[in-house]
Amino acid sequence: MHTKHNFGAGPCILPQEVFQEASQAVLSWGNTGLSILEISHRTPEFEAVVEESCNLLRELMNIPEDYKVIFVQGGASMQFGMVPYNLLNENETAAYLETGVWANKAIKEAKLFGHVNIVASSKDSNYTFIPKDFVIPADAKYFHCTSNNTIYGTQMQAFPKSPVPMVCDMSSDILSREVNVADFDLIYAGAQKNIGPAGATVVIVKESILGKVDRKLTSMMDYRVHIEGGSMYNTPPVFSIYVAMLNLRWLKAQGGVKEMERRNNAKAKELYDEIDRNSLFKGTCAVEDRSHMNICFVMNNPELEKEFLKEAEAAGCVGLKGHRSVGGFRASMYNALPLESVQVLTAVMKAFEAKHA
Numbered sequence: 138m139h140t141k142h143n144f145g146a147g148p149c150i151l152p153q154e155v156f157q158e159a160s161q162a163v164l165s166w167g168n169t170g171l172s173i174l175e176i177s178h179r180t181p182e183f184e185a186v187v188e189e190s191c192n193l194l195r196e197l198m199n200i201p202e203d204y205k206v207i208f209v210q211g212g213a214s215m216q217f218g219m220v221p222y223n224l225l226n227e228n229e230t231a232a233y234l235e236t237g238v239w240a241n242k243a244i245k246e247a248k249l250f251g252h253v254n255i256v257a258s259s260k261d262s263n264y265t266f267i268p269k270d271f272v273i274p275a276d277a278k279y280f281h282c283t284s285n286n287t288i289y290g291t292q293m294q295a296f297p298k299s300p301v302p303m304v305c306d307m308s309s310d311i312l313s314r315e316v317n318v319a320d321f322d323l324i325y326a327g328a329q330k331n332i333g334p335a336g337a338t339v340v341i342v343k344e345s346i347l348g349k350v351d352r353k354l355t356s357m358m359d360y361r362v363h364i365e366g367g368s369m370y371n372t373p374p375v376f377s378i379y380v381a382m383l384n385l386r387w388l389k390a391q392g393g394v395k396e397m398e399r400r401n402n403a404k405a406k407e408l409y410d411e412i413d414r415n416s417l418f419k420g421t422c423a424v425e426d427r428s429h430m431n432i433c434f435v436m437n438n439p440e441l442e443k444e445f446l447k448e449a450e451a452a453g454c455v456g457l458k459g460h461r462s463v464g465g466f467r468a469s470m471y472n473a474l475p476l477e478s479v480q481v482l483t484a485v486m487k488a489f490e491a492k493h494a
């Protein structure tokens with residue numbers, strides 16, 4: 138039985154209904170007489186799953202016609218390399234916004250394939266804010282940013298008007314708020330935060346930016362091969378895509394991304410209000426850049442942190458320990474986490490203050 142409030146940063150909580158339906162499909166899927174784990178990906182039944190998942194993403198995110206939606210493997214980390222490999226020639230320069238560890242890893246990979254211009258960085262302040270006054274050079278091949286910095290708890294509340302194609306790592310806030318996909322040329326996201334279980338990676342790409350690099354591309358790293366193959370050039374992560382479809386159905390039935398945004402705002406307000414009110418705690422990031430997905434906070438007296446973590450765990454709140462590069466706590470509040478779980482956490486914070494302040 139699911140008894141915990143899961144604040145883990147990823148893989149993340151999914152709706153209980155999704156867990157239930159997925160577990161049933163493991164035993165026997167629909168009318169196939171087979172488990173979803175053994176079904177051939179070349180069956181019409183599974184082809185329908187891929188098609189529905191892509192169509193749901195299109196509908197939920199309002200993805201324009203001239204964009205392709207594919208599922209690939211290798212996680213967002215594979216995209217760090219695949220993006221420059223497909224878009225950047227050796228003598229060309231790509232512009233990157235450095236807002237954390239993930240952005241940094243993307244930069245490292247891009248340098249293998251061409252030149253990188255870091256247009257701005259918040260590294261000197263341990264990534265506690267999103268740089269805003271920067272210029273994207275008009276001769277850059279593309280501009281890359283990270284919409285939500287999972288580790289540091291910062292989130293881009295607005296995106297720059299880019300003179301060049303904009304690429305975005307949306308791994309940790311895709312489907313959590315409305316974005317205008319048409320402002321971007323390539324969006325990628327590992328599935329395991331808000332989309333489904335780990336194993337699949339979603340890529341949304343404007344087809345016209347592809348096919349322009351000089352290098353020869355190996356098939357598995359070529360977006361066009363996956364587009365051509367309908368996400369089935371090779372065996373896709375069948376179960377991951379299936380559960381993603383269930384989750385996307387759930388999301389649509391709940392009222393879509395707009396409703397998720399409303400809920401996520403309410404959850405974030407509940408926790409940030411308590412962090413700001415409670416004399417024992419403080420937030421770690423610039424207020425205007427605070428993430429609604431991953432909330433980082435510490436205690437004024439770090440010696441109390443272990444005890445707080447224990448009390449939170451006793452109340453069923455798990456996954457709260459902060460990333461080692463920030464310390465303290467991180468509450469990840471993905472779409473499926475109910476407001477009630479956040480209220481359990483804020484109640485623990487209040488009780489802890491009554492005891493220690």
Ligand SMILES: *Cc1c(COP(=O)(O)O)cnc(C)c1O
Pocket residue numbers: 147211212213214215239283285286287306307308309327328330
């Ligand atoms: C989790 C995360 C990644 C890494 O994803 P993998 O699928 O594990 O490679 C990259 N970028 C961001 C913003 C993330 O949150």
